[in-house]
Amino acid sequence: MPYIPPEVVAKAREMDLLTYLKNYEPHELVHFGGNTYCTREHDSLKISNGKWCWFSRGIGGYSALDYLIKVKEIPFTEAVEMIMGRAAVSPPVFTPRPKEEKPKVLLLPKVDRCATHAVEYLHRRGIDYGLIEFCISTGRLYESTPYHNVVFVGMDSSGKARYANLRGIGSDFIGDANGSDKHYSFGIPAAAKSDRLHLFESAVDLLSYGTLLKLYGKDWRRDNLLSLAGVYRPKKEISESTLPAALVRYLDEYPHIRKVVLRLDNDLTGKLAAETIKTLLPRKYAVEVAVRLSPQGKDYNDCLCLKLGLPITKRKEKTRER
Incomplete structure (x- = not known):
């Protein structure tokens, strides 16, 4: 198995799924509502606030690397190379995480x-x-x-x-x-x-x-x-x-x-x-x-x-x- 330096793996893990899909697979991204997205292939896979969860399978993660391995079933080394290769050709524009809203306090009459x-x-x-x-x-x-x-x-x-x-x-x-x-x-x-x-x-x-x-x-x-x-x-x-x-x-x-x-x-x-x-x-x-x-x-x-x-x-x- 090809050796990948730990710092390269760490760099690949920095890319969140929303950023990855917006930059490299925009056709696969569907805006569900608000800050929530899903994928065209798996509409029960929700992406929100820097995380993703595939509800129908009960699995989730944070990074695009997790997604490629767990959902697309791409081998680890190949997934790392895919992310780093695409980033080298076209540096990604990172999607900033939305600011977390303070919980609202309902004042009932x-x-x-x-x-x-x-x-x-x-x-x-x-x-x-x-x-x-x-x-x-x-x-x-x-x-x-x-x-x-x-x-x-x-x-x-x-x-x-x-x-x-x-x-x-x-x-x-x-x-x-x-x-x-x-x-x-x-x-x-x-x-x-x-x-x-x-x-x-x-x-x-x-x-x-x-x-x-x-x-x-x-x-x-x-x-x-x-x-x-x-x-x-x-x-x-x-x-x-x-x-x-x-x-x-x-x-x-x-x-x-x-x-x-x-x-x-x-x-x-x-x-x-x-x-x-x-x-x-x-x-x-x-x-x-x-x-x-x-x-x-x-x-x-x-x-x-x-x-x-x-x-x-x-x-x-x-x-x-x-």
Whole structure:
């Protein structure tokens, strides 16, 4: 076996995988969202913050050398020579590691002892009492004091509150609580393991869809339900856009999901968002853009209100971005 000096091996190990792929195999690199990338050959191999992990195989590492040996199964000496040879011909431009963000501290509004106003508000919009009670009992929904807003809470997989969206009762106020992490928007996982995820623009649309399922005699907890933390507005060029942070996080935490059903608003913004998400999601996900339940109405709450004969809530155009 050819001898390679230790200092050459150490030099080869300095190159991280993201730098290697960007410089020498850019066709193999796929931007998954935020600071996360995957490879075209292995979409379960995620690269983020200077590290990589091949989730489907349970292996990972830091350097490009680890990747070539463990994933590409290239012999050690050949892998070192490959990295050093390419670097000699075309010196790499190193990708700086993103600065680590300080953990956000979520400041939740105070809980009102009685959620009467919130329950009445949601029921006026057609939401089923059973869904409202479920959300209250699991800490996903409450009424704040002293302003009496409806508070939709987003949680991580351990049930810890990480995000809160406030919606005014009797007003157009919409806002996020201080310290909200948009990676953890309002969602309800399936009661039993499901490989399907339904994606909505707002928490009200999510609950409206669940109510419609109950009206049709179907199990509303059968699949995973997730709303976005505001309107998702992709960039002009789809190639420059990234996936919504909440969707990226959810798919990472629930790796068994294989189908994503897009149930976004029935307007130009919603259609563009759906097309962008469908284009950017890795090939391992089957993506469906849902057919509207009603030919009328902008979103699922409009569809629900039309079905129940309730007036559609007039509100200003949503302007918050995810």
